[in-house]
Amino acid sequence: MPKLTVHDAKGKKVGTYTIEPTDLAPRINKQLLHDAVVMYQANKRQGSHQTKTRAKVSGTTKKLYRQKGTGNARAGSRRSGIRRGGGHIHAIRNRDYSYSLPRKALQLAARMAIASKVRDGELTLIDKLEFDEPKTKDMVGILQYLGCNDESLLIATSGNVPNVYKSARNIQDVSVSPAAELNALSVLSSRRLLITPEALDQIKARASGGQDSETKGAGS
Structure with a gap:
């Protein structure tokens, strides 16, 4: 199984993380990803024209x-x-462009988007990401050490971490989101995904639970 390198805040290798794209989604369905992204974009339209x-x-x-x-x-x-x-x-x-897709389809699309990052080598792992106080300078330094400062970046955390959000919100092309709130649009809109092993464990746990339930439903 492929192993991803886990880095520390200085960019040094501190371990490895074993993961397959199929751990997150059985396959990557481009049509489902397209449908999910179009839905999220449509729901963001103001519709006041x-x-x-x-x-x-x-x-x-x-x-x-x-x-x-x-x-x-x-x-x-x-x-x-x-x-x-x-x-x-x-x-x-004036019109309302918003509509919705089934919840399970959107959850699967989010996992497919993350799986595509794993497959394409666009996922970077950092052992931990935390600040005692908001510090944009420190965040910029970490991104430079990791080589993530030259492309659009989504930082996924294991929970709501205000200091991480405040440290990154003033950096161009960098966004922060808890792992539980990731969706297909937010993941695919950024070139690279920076995530902690803890947050990735949460995503894998939800993926395995969803796949188990789908398997049980198909067999019943």
């Missing part, structure tokens, strides 16, 4: 010319949708 109807565009409501006697077609308003500068006939209204 709209175009103006003839009632909203600026312009006079005076009749352009008399009804009869000119030889022209009847015309009532300069704001009509058939005229330049007029309103849209079928105007775009």
Whole structure:
């Protein structure tokens, strides 16, 4: 089985971690990953865009010319949708783009995204990541030691660690999330995933539990 190197805060090797992509997901389904990412992006859309109807565009409501006697077609308003500068006939209204996929599908997609990081060598392990107080300078130093300072990075922690979040929030292209809150979009949006063995253990435990339940359901 492949072994990942575990580093300390100075970038030195302090151990190894054995993991297979299949420990997280039986296979990587690109269609499911695509569906999950599109859903998360759609749910982030504000949906407040709209175009103006003839009632909203600026312009006079005076009749352009008399009804009869000119030889022209009847015309009532300069704001009509058939005229330049007029309103849209079928105007775009405010809309809600959000929708949802099954919870188990989203959980599986998140594990597939992490498994793809393992498969592609885009996952870095650090033995522990903690600060006594928020210190951006120290966080930058750790990322430099690990070689993670030149690409977009997602830091996954074993729980809510405010000092880690505050130390990284002002660094460009770096985001922090508890392992329990990772999703397909957050994982795939970053080039590299930095995670502790403890957090990865949590993900593996949930993955094995989910796979066991799926196996039982299929056999019943």
